[in-house]
Amino acid sequence: MAFPIKVCAVCEEEFELKPGKPGYANRCPECSVPEVTETTTKQPMDAVDRKSESEANEARRQAIRELLYSRK
Ligand SMILES: [Zn+2]
Numbered sequence: 693m694a695f696p697i698k699v700c701a702v703c704e705e706e707f708e709l710k711p712g713k714p715g716y717a718n719r720c721p722e723c724s725v726p727e728v729t730e731t732t733t734k735q736p737m738d739a740v741d742r743k744s745e746s747e748a749n750e751a752r753r754q755a756i757r758e759l760l761y762s763r764k
Contacts, residue, residue, distance in 0.1 A: 695708035700720035707720035715724025 695710050697706050698709045698718060699706055700723050701718040702723035703720060705720050709717060
């Protein structure tokens with residue numbers, strides 16, 4: 693199946709515009725990468741949130757485990 697050939701607005705390389713291609717439709721996958729890295733720069737904060745969340749879950753699980761064991 694052939695995809696429409698587009699010319700990248702940034703590097704002027706031809707590329708296949710595949711459905712669901714991330715980034716701009718007028719940019720080749722390589723030139724769409726900056727957009728991807730831009731979102732990953734936000735990840736450290738998310739990672740911290742996720743870490744503290746998992747720590748909270750772990751503490752909750754530990755408390756439940758202690759409750760279960762103290763009943764026996
Ligand atoms: Zn390009």
